[in-house]
Amino acid sequence: MKTKVNPQKCEAYGDCHAICPEVYQLDEWGYAFVADENAEVPPELEAKAREAARACPTEAIVILD
């Protein structure tokens, strides 16, 4: 599983980072990003990453299975 943040949708709510900081980082303005979008999400973090995606108010998080 891979994941990325759609920068057109992200409005810097920060919920993803609150739920899964290992995958979703925030920049100085609060916009979320994934350090390496081409890297596989570690299996033990997959559930948390999905939860973060569901929690995003703007549906900015994309999960690529």
Place this chain on the structure above:
Amino acid sequence: MASVWLMGQVRAFEDQEAYRARGGFQALQYALSVSPETVVKLVQSSGLRGRGGAGFPTGRKWQGVRANPGPRTVIVNGEEGEPGSQKDTWLMRNRPHLVLEGALIAAWAMEADNLYFYLSVEDWVARQRLEAAVRTWQGSPEFWPLAVELVAVPHTYVAGEETAAVAAVEGELARPRFKPPRPFEAGVRGQPTLVQNVETLAHLPYILREGPEAFRQVGTASSPGTLLVTLRGAVQRPGVYEVAMGTPLGVVIEKAGGGLHPGRQWRGVLTGGYFGGFVGPDPDIRLDFEGMQAAGGSLGNGELTVLDDRTCPLELAGAVTRFFAVESCGQCGVCQRLTKTLAELVADLAVGRGGEEVVQRLARYGEGMRLRGACALPDGAVAAVRTLLKVFPDAVASHLVQGRCEACVES
């Protein structure tokens, strides 16, 4: 210099008769006599790479589009976003039949149902000549039932990005879209779509007429063929020139650009339009995708702005970062903030405001903020900042302390 084919002896508008007299449409006749797969194979073995900026291998791009079931679409991308770039408009205005033949070869190879010419609404000369060329083709023996349309949009920086081109053809604002999907997977109305730069397409007639081997005899092994260069800045003869890929930068500036003005010192080049960052005054830098990258710049669209000792790098970096802040299309928050911040920091540095912290922040953004937008626009601003600090440390130090440098005093 090696033989050239995009410009050759053509100095002004070439009509269909003149184009046919030079062997025009023979390549298309050949393409129509063989299978689309054969055309793809020929382009693949030519090693042609895209001239729009990214340098992606054209044959591989074509295979990607063809791997998805039709109906398919081809977009001829003539929306040059880089300020000052004139190569694609030169081709569309002066050699519309060459551009058309290349586009038709691509449409044949993709087995496309629709072909769109996509360009800036301001470029009405190119538009009229392309329309006339299309009409001539529609009455020619090489015609086949392919729907051809022209789409013109108000010029912006991001309009030339491939997903922006798709959006514009669909009737929406010409703004980039989030990927995936990329156009080769799902472009116009969800169809697999080839979005190809004008200059890239203009190479196709030569490749099909003379063969991939002839194409490879010019240029380098990894970047074969010729390249259209837009030379700007502190050269005696700015303009569009065709050079072999891999030609040393110094040779291009001297032979094509007529060198610098007498008594001036060369201090560097802004590469790839506004997008590729600065490189220092090294005459041996090879003008191809690898050579420019190794030098810390980017070949991009082949546009080079030459700096001499009366060009202030801070002034140019200021223009570049302001440009990106203005052209940021407003879809991605991070791009809006980042480009605005970089423009402000460069402006502060230029007048010596903010002290060492400004330089430190610029260095941090220059190294750390890449690939954050839906398109690459913010990366252009980041590259300008990163290379400004690296290539012109003396000018940066001088501005930091005095708010000016020797070039500011001289000019």
